[in-house]
Amino acid sequence: MKAALVIVDVQDTLLPLVRRGEELADRIAALARELRPGGTPVVALQQVFDPESPVSTRLGLEPSDVVIRKTATDAFYDTELAALLTGWGVDTIVLTGLATDYCVDATARSALSHGLDVVLVSDGHAPAADGDPEAGLTAEQVVDRHNRILSTAVHPGGTLRLCPAAELPALVLR
Template identity: 25%
Template sequence: MPTRRVVMVVDMQNGVFATPRLNREACAARINALTQAADAVIFIQHADEEALPEGSEAFALLAELNQPEGAFYVTKSACDAFYNTSLDTLLREQNIDEFVICGCATDYCVDATIKNGVSRGYRITIADDAHTTADRPAAPAGVLIRHYNDVWRSFIAPANPPQVLPTQTILDAWRMNSPFPILS
């Protein structure tokens, strides 16, 4: 039986994008391509009483995102989507041990979730062109995205390193019902 195609989408919310993010439209389009090809989709949404109150327009997902019927939703209050949330329980209940991750912000919530997930034993593939962030005082968004893709490619986790692949490579492998290629 082929592995389920699972996509986790992190913090693609109106309030998060009140701060401009690099390549919003292209990122959202790639995320939509992934969610349309997936067997299961998990949307992670950050909640904050002041900036992103649950149920508010700021908390809502971007209007341009495809939200497939049967998608799962997990609310978090920290960068790490596993921290004090139902995510680990959901993944175990759904027998999900691997997923593709994408979303916002590369250098905060996406990164923290990847590292905690790998430590918990989940096999994670990062869609290297389907995550975004904002310019920061230390570096512009494009530099941060390239930097984190490189960090994840080199992340030392014996027997469970994350994979970093372009969205099209992921989609092609799914279409062919084949494992993701190992890129050096």
């Protein structure tokens, strides 16, 4: 497995709006620090807003990390993400970020359609702080639901599996 850590839309203006945003950003930053020394590239996606919202400084991105601006929920749509991953020889993305039920979901499905395997960090993504009130789901239930749906669905390209952040370095760096 040749993996890349993909961080979706962890931006300062969004962190207060999602479930445990700062805690999540810190967890993702710790993952990046653990994975970089083993050669895992780090890619941060930045949703373009007006006014623009930069990637969160809490992530502690390094000069070797790549930031890709995007305009759609799918991080592959009209971006250089697929070409970059192919150039690195990546066959698996380790997926984290915001928001569970929008950009993380769309990016996971698109990665699979691009023939990539996905390791979804089961505690590495978050929805809106209030979950999905129209569906009667708390934020925790949204995360659980998407973890279950994404990990059990049949996908046309790669495979998707769940892994909690604490177990991820052993999986990726083995």
